[in-house]
Amino acid sequence: MSRGNGSLEIVSGKNDQGEHVFAVIVKRTFRICQGGAAERSAVDHELRKIDAYYDNGDPQSCTIQHEYELAPYKPAVDIVVIGKVYAPGGVPSTQMTASAQIGDRKKVITVFGDRDCSYRENMAPVFSDPRPFTEMQVRYERAYGGRDETSDPNLPFFYPRNNMGTGVALRNTKDTIQGLTLPNFEDPNDLLTADRITIGKPEAWPQQPLPQGFGWFQRTWYPRCTFAGTYPAHVDVDTVTTEERLGLLQKNHVAIAKQFKLPSFDSRFNNGASHGMQFPQIAGDETVRLRGLSPDGLLEFSLPGETPSISLDIGFGAQELEVKLHTVSIRPDDLELDMIWRGACVYEGYSWLPQMKTLRAEVH
Numbered sequence: 001m002s003r004g005n006g007s008l009e010i011v012s013g014k015n016d017q018g019e020h021v022f023a024v025i026v027k028r029t030f031r032i033c034q035g036g037a038a039e040r041s042a043v044d045h046e047l048r049k050i051d052a053y054y055d056n057g058d059p060q061s062c063t064i065q066h067e068y069e070l071a072p073y074k075p076a077v078d079i080v081v082i083g084k085v086y087a088p089g090g091v092p093s094t095q096m097t098a099s100a101q102i103g104d105r106k107k108v109i110t111v112f113g114d115r116d117c118s119y120r121e122n123m124a125p126v127f128s129d130p131r132p133f134t135e136m137q138v139r140y141e142r143a144y145g146g147r148d149e150t151s152d153p154n155l156p157f158f159y160p161r162n163n164m165g166t167g168v169a170l171r172n173t174k175d176t177i178q179g180l181t182l183p184n185f186e187d188p189n190d191l192l193t194a195d196r197i198t199i200g201k202p203e204a205w206p207q208q209p210l211p212q213g214f215g216w217f218q219r220t221w222y223p224r225c226t227f228a229g230t231y232p233a234h235v236d237v238d239t240v241t242t243e244e245r246l247g248l249l250q251k252n253h254v255a256i257a258k259q260f261k262l263p264s265f266d267s268r269f270n271n272g273a274s275h276g277m278q279f280p281q282i283a284g285d286e287t288v289r290l291r292g293l294s295p296d297g298l299l300e301f302s303l304p305g306e307t308p309s310i311s312l313d314i315g316f317g318a319q320e321l322e323v324k325l326h327t328v329s330i331r332p333d334d335l336e337l338d339m340i341w342r343g344a345c346v347y348e349g350y351s352w353l354p355q356m357k358t359l360r361a362e363v364h
Contacts, residue, residue: 005363009043013072015162016267021270023072024310024321024361032335036301039265042213045338054139063140063164064272066157066242066329069340071270074326077282078273081214083332084135085111086295092132097188098292100214100277102328107276109212109291110188111136117169117180117197124194124355125177135245139163140218142184143211144192150175157202160222160232172198175176185212191314202234213274214293223249227269231257244344248275294332303328309364310343319345 006028015021029041051061052066065082081100087093097106111258113130120126135137145165149156151173158232160191166181177197186192199205217224222232223243235241237255244251271278285305291298307325311318321343329338347356 004032007047008361009047009049009070010312010359010361011070011072014267015060015073015344015346016075019346021072021346022312022314022359023308023342023344024312024363025070025072025340026308026310026325026339026363027069027340028306028308028338030339032299032301032332032337036253038301038304038337040304041336047340051114054137054141061164064218065139067216069271069327071326073267073342073344074270074324075267076271077279077325077328078221078271079274079277079282079328079330080216081138081277081290081293081330081332083293083323083330086135086297087132087134088292088297090134090295094130094132096292098138098214099290100293101287101289101291102279102282103286105276107214107274108188109214110186110191112182112184112186112286114184115182117177117178117182117194117239119172119174121174125172125180125197127182127194136184140211140215142166143213144168144183144186144209145211155202157199157205157234158227159208160205161208162221164218165211167192167197168208169198170200170202185338187212203236203239205232205234206239209226210242210275214277215274216272217274217339219269219272224269224272226253226257227266229264246275260263282325282328283344288330290330290332299332303337307312308341309331310341312343312345313358313360313364314345314347316357318360318362322346 006026009025011023028048029044030038031041048069051064051068053062054065085098094113096111113133115128115130117125143165144167145159145162146168147158148168148170152172153289167178231254243249269351284303287302289300310321323341323343327340
């Protein structure tokens with residue numbers, strides 16, 4: 001599991017300037033202790049070489065719980081919280097808020113108990129009252145999204161931002177609306193309402209809410225998929241999406257993508273934290289406050305404030321590498337977190353590899 005100074009892997013890839021690099025990826029595991037300190041665990045978890053899905057599930061039907069951790073370059077720091085929400089004081093609740101604050105930046109989600117829709121002919125649907133809950137796993141299957149295969153059986157609609165969620169409906173028909181499960185996790189500033197539950201035309205999907213969560217956002221969902229040179233169906237080139245207005249994407253990105261015959265790759269594709277949980281940079285010693293994400297209501301601690309020293313020898317002697325934080329993965333139920341760093345060394349390219357005589361990394 002551990003190599004004394006962290007779990008370590010060397011991977012090859014490219015940085016944001018298109019240069020060939022060997023990246024040394026280091027992962028360390030910490031315990032969240034009483035008093036708010038984060039202390040090194042006796043054993044560091046291995047770096048994940050493949051995605052792990054909820055319930056050990058099929059990628060076609062389950063979302064990612066733990067993402068692959070060997071990206072050679074990330075332009076931002078991913079912070080994810082993987083766990084459950086808990087009703088205050090353990091008393092069954094129908095609605096609450098949960099939040100994750102890192103330093104002075106905070107993300108808030110409104111949590112509803114299970115709800116569904118009732119159809120009314122020629123009228124807006126009716127939402128049922130939320131049912132009480134005491135705890136609920138935070139995952140994107142419970143966020144806004146999903147698919148509608150009943151409004152038009154000949155043209156199934158998959159919500160580009162989250163095709164595994166719930167609440168999506170194109171038309172106000174009984175088969176589509178009656179018993180439709182509504183999302184448990186929503187943006188408090190953009191709640192789903194009965195008068196906007198039906199999208200109408202597929203091209204109107206950009207007007208719908210962004211799916212909410214604290215964990216990993218799938219690679220095939222919009223807007224992350226655009227960084228691999230793709231774009232969703234049912235979007236006009238002139239449409240300005242919420243993601244564009246928020247600055248998550250450049251303007252006219254669909255029109256730009258259509259100009260190229262081959263997909264282009266943007267290193268932002270490697271960042272997969274949810275909306276509001278990607279940071280340009282953090283110091284690594286920030287105070288973290290999680291509300292509603294532990295049985296005690298508030299879990300507060302400080303990130304450990306340490307950065308490993310990484311060196312790499314590719315045949316020219318050991319070279320000290322600039323170290324950047326890639327990922328902070330927090331698991332409140334385990335009182336545990338992982339931190340992952342990258343150090344990278346530029347090399348000449350694949351044609352040079354036969355000349356390489358050694359590849360050895362050291363971490364302190």
